Amino acid sequence: MIPRYQKVLFIILLVASLVMGVVLWRLRERAHKRMLAGEDSAPTRAPEVAPAEQATLVAANDADGSLLSQNFAFPLPQDPGARARVLIGKLLDLYATPDSNHPVSGGAAGVAEVFLLPATAPKDPQNPNAEMAVINLTGNFAASHPSGLETETLTVLSICATLRANLPRVTEVRFLVDGQPRDTLAGHADLTRTYLTANAVPTGGTNP
Amino acid sequence: MHWIRRAILATALAGATALQATAQPASPAPSGRFIVVLDAAHGGADTGARLASGQAEKSATLALSVRLRSLLSARNIAVVTTRESDATLDANRRATVTNHAAAQACLSLHASESGSGVHLFVSSLAPAPATNFPAWKTAQAAWVTRSIALAGALNSALLHAGINVTLERTTLSAVDSMICPAVAVEIAPARSPDGKVTAEPDDAAYQARVAAALVAALADFRTEARQP
Numbered sequence: 078m079i080p081r082y083q084k085v086l087f088i089i090l091l092v093a094s095l096v097m098g099v100v101l102w103r104l105r106e107r108a109h110k111r112m113l114a115g116e117d118s119a120p121t122r123a124p125e126v127a128p129a130e131q132a133t134l135v136a137a138n139d140a141d142g143s144l145l146s147q148n149f150a151f152p153l154p155q156d157p158g159a160r161a162r163v164l165i166g167k168l169l170d171l172y173a174t175p176d177s178n179h180p181v182s183g184g185a186a187g188v189a190e191v192f193l194l195p196a197t198a199p200k201d202p203q204n205p206n207a208e209m210a211v212i213n214l215t216g217n218f219a220a221s222h223p224s225g226l227e228t229e230t231l232t233v234l235s236i237c238a239t240l241r242a243n244l245p246r247v248t249e250v251r252f253l254v255d256g257q258p259r260d261t262l263a264g265h266a267d268l269t270r271t272y273l274t275a276n277a278v279p280t281g282g283t284n285p
Numbered sequence: 286m287h288w289i290r291r292a293i294l295a296t297a298l299a300g301a302t303a304l305q306a307t308a309q310p311a312s313p314a315p316s317g318r319f320i321v322v323l324d325a326a327h328g329g330a331d332t333g334a335r336l337a338s339g340q341a342e343k344s345a346t347l348a349l350s351v352r353l354r355s356l357l358s359a360r361n362i363a364v365v366t367t368r369e370s371d372a373t374l375d376a377n378r379r380a381t382v383t384n385h386a387a388a389q390a391c392l393s394l395h396a397s398e399s400g401s402g403v404h405l406f407v408s409s410l411a412p413a414p415a416t417n418f419p420a421w422k423t424a425q426a427a428w429v430t431r432s433i434a435l436a437g438a439l440n441s442a443l444l445h446a447g448i449n450v451t452l453e454r455t456t457l458s459a460v461d462s463m464i465c466p467a468v469a470v471e472i473a474p475a476r477s478p479d480g481k482v483t484a485e486p487d488d489a490a491y492q493a494r495v496a497a498a499l500v501a502a503l504a505d506f507r508t509e510a511r512q513p
Contacts, residue, residue, distance in 0.1 A: 142452075225398065228397065266456065
């Protein structure tokens, strides 16, 4: 049998807890509103728009398995890593267009990051500052990439060839998917290897 | 102590038997003949590409492998296949079966919805001299020159059969570990000049045409290999 005074004490404590909960919730809401009201959403610095530069995208064509150089003009950042990411993004945007000769969905969002590291191959006197590009693709891009030996090979080679055309210091390329090594892009092209950009040579060129 | 020795011996024997069993190709090769390895890509949980007909790539490649095996056997060419059923095989296992066969030609069979005709792929490894102990992942380097010759023979026969062909280089881990002239063959849809699909990769008549051309090419390659 629970004594009466304990029951009364329990009810008082329960009511006090509920009241305190409501008061805290109201205080939190008030603080949140105050914070939103005081926040200045205007940009602190105007975004910098880089001038448009000529860039070469080496685009794949599934019909004949070719790689064609195409010249475009678009803003490019100065940082080489960011530059590489924009270039690959533009290439993937080209593939995502409805009349693409190498249809791959996803576009520029398919490349998450590009890191440039010193190349692993022995120093080449012709290119002493050779670099390796580590391209981190998104899992969505890999999952939506058409499966096939030709289509996957052309995607990999066209990325390598585009980097070679615009960033000659990049001699090696490695691929990650969602930051992790992966066996293949979509079941075929081997992503465990280091690709040499010298092996990705365009077979022709056009200027759109 | 006697029973311990017997137990160790039994375990060792069981291990050796298991190893021998796993190293057995799906169909063994007769010795002293021109041997072709047919590697039907994918299988089991690895379905490969989804074709327009709804069929998985693994089924199309197995059908082509079975068709090729029959045609090659009819020409008295010995055939070793990496799989005869819907089995899961990784790239290393495929290369192991192939390398055990000591074959004179190896075809890795694929099917895809992209492109047109037949895509022939040779390893993108740079040619290298043969060594006694080649690295597993680049073992194909010593065979690249012969692989290019085999791709040339396949290309000629397919073109002669009126099939559109593209010749390319790729990195495919199973092929890169093979110690034989190896070519990856990918069947894409047959298309008219305006790009319309006239036959899907799993179309039986289309596969029969491709298979006949591949067999003719392998027969030519055998003759060429026997010439001094």
